[in-house]
Amino acid sequence: MNGKERIRKWKKRMAGMLVAVLTAVSVLPAGAFAAVQDITITSKEKKVPTYQAGKSQKWTLTVTNRTSGDLENVVLGPQLGDKNDDWPFKTEVQDYQQELGALKDGESVDVTFEFTQREDIKTERYTIQFVASAISKKDGKETLIETSQKLYVYTTAKPEEKKETTKTEEKGTQNVMSGEDALVEAGGYSNGGVSYSGGGGASGDGSVPRVIVTGFTTDPAEVKAGTNFKLTIHLKNTSKTTRVRNMLFDLMAPTEGADEQTASPAFLPASGSSTIYLEGIPANGTADISIQLNAKSDLLQKPYSIELSMKYEDAYAAQIESSSSISIPVKQDARFEFSNFEISPECIEVGEEANVMCSLYNLGRIKLYNVKAVFEGSCIEKEEVFVGNVESGSTAQIDAMLEGKNATEGPARVTMTLSYEDESGNVSKSEQELQLEVTEQMEEEMMPSDMGEESQGGFPVVPVIVVLLIAIAIAAVVIWRKRKQKKQAQGEEEELLNELERSSEDER
Known part of the structure; x- marks a missing residue:
């Protein structure tokens, strides 16, 4: 048998011994490796707290001693992080650590922290890391134990300020009475100037009969994008002496859409044209005009303005022109x-x-x-x-x-x-x-703590493993030395035979 074959055979024997040791370890009681010494940190009732911007809220954690021994000088506190993004709360103290005193084996204690969320934080989920440390005393020795646990909190962004709007509803229609010359964002109207191309007024005093918008209603009251609605405009002839007649009204809505090919007016007549004819309005009288419109489906949720141009005559057939604006709020359905x-x-x-x-x-x-x-x-x-x-x-x-x-x-x-x-x-x-x-909850045959006690009290697992490993090392050294000595003896024997052969040859 040459040297390579002996080394190969020795490796096979060592592999077999390692397999035997691993097999012995695998059949040891499971509790030998299940007993983990630790301090656990959990959120009480496993709840994830939700914080509001600028508001203070308490968070209760539960600390449990699972080290199979008593602890002293137990301390718990959060890590504040190095950056503002790591800590969503206002840093009101330098250190949030709390001293819990002593904890016996298996004992739990609740710890309450109070944090105030910063107002610049968005609505997100944050990870907060808590660190617990304690002194463990076993066999007359003091050991520092430290553990950490990541827990979650939800934060809520500061609500945006909402603009207050006022509106009155009557029988499903929206009646916007914002006041003359006051165009409000929630919906309203304004009246422009008057252009007069003629002589004096009907009373001969040079006054111009003016027609203004005093309000409007929509049916339904809430105009939604992509739907039809009826717009009714309330008019008034402010002249106390002159009647107006042959009235022609034209409505023009703003063009909406970024693409030139798809851009179109925000409101279009549901049928017919956008021009309305009214025979007349008596002096100091009122009248209404109505039109069916369709709101474009892709409109944003905001008020849209409609320009109303008016052309009419006074009692002397003089031509008068004026204009007004109407703002109609458009709503979008959530999708x-x-x-x-x-x-x-x-x-x-x-x-x-x-x-x-x-x-x-x-x-x-x-x-x-x-x-x-x-x-x-x-x-x-x-x-x-x-x-x-x-x-x-x-x-x-x-x-x-x-x-x-x-x-x-x-x-x-x-x-x-x-x-x-x-x-x-x-x-x-x-x-x-x-x-x-x-x-249904499955019943456990043996709790991990029981298995840990059995392994510690009934069967000395760790010493057995140490002895097995030492035995393997000693056996390997002995085998290696024996093979080395054998190889050395063979070499000396071969050298002696070679010398004998040389001496016999010399004698010849």
Whole structure:
């Protein structure tokens, strides 16, 4: 047998011994490796707190001693981070650490922190890292134990200031009475100047009979993009002595659209033309004109102005021209979609949690305010998730942890109710359904703490492993030395034979 074959054979023996050791370790009690010495930090009742901009709120955490020994000088505090983006709260003190004193093995204690969210923080989910440290005393030795845990909080952006609007409704129509020459954003009117091409007025005093807009109504009261509505304009002849006649009115709406090929007026007549004829208005009298209009479907949610031009005659057939403006608010319906639910896991036990996530796509042209998702079902605990404001054309994430409450027979229905507000504070809701299976809680045959005690008290696991490893090392050294000595002896024997052969040859 040459040297290479002996080395190969030795390697096979060593591999066999290692396999034997690993097999022995694998059949040891599971508690030998299950006992983990640690301090756990959890949010009380597993709740994720939601903070509001500029408001203070308390957050209660639970610290538990799971080190299988008593602890002293327990301290808990959050890490503030190095940047403003890491810490969403106002830094009101230099250090938030709290001293908890001593904790016996298995004992828990609640710790409450009070934070105030900064007003410049957006609606997001932040990760806050808490660090706990303590002194462990075992076998007369003091050991510093330190552990950290990342927990989550939701923050809410500061609400935008909403412009107050005033309107009165009567039998489904909007009556905007904003005052003459006052064009308001919520909807109103203004009157322009008068151009007169003739002699004196009907009274011969040189006064010009003026026709003005005193208000308007829309039916329905709320004009929505892409729908038809009836516009009624209220007129008044301000002259106390002169009648006006042969009145011709023309309405012109602003052109909307970025593309020249698709740009068109914001309002178009539903049928016919935009010109209206009125026979006349007596002195100091009033009259109404009406027209059916259609609001363009892609209009943004805001007021749009209509220019009203007037041409009429006085009692002497003199031509008079004037103009007014009308501002009509246009509303857009909210339009959004949800992505498919991501559920992990899809089957949980009573008391366990499943992570449910989906995306909310705001496909409409309006902003959704104070969006909130509420999960309800007979098999889960009620869970609320605050999403915040969602801009038009943007995406928001809905992320919830659902805790199993009652066991089900197969997948059961869970309802997610999404609520949101428009710019006027009106609340709307939408529902989505998902499936989640909840099973009865399985009874554990042996708790990890029990297995740890059995391994420590009944079977000396660690010493056995150490002895086995030392035995393997000693065996390897002995085998290696024996083979080295054998090889050396063979070499000396071969050298002696060679010398004998040379001496016999010399004698010949």
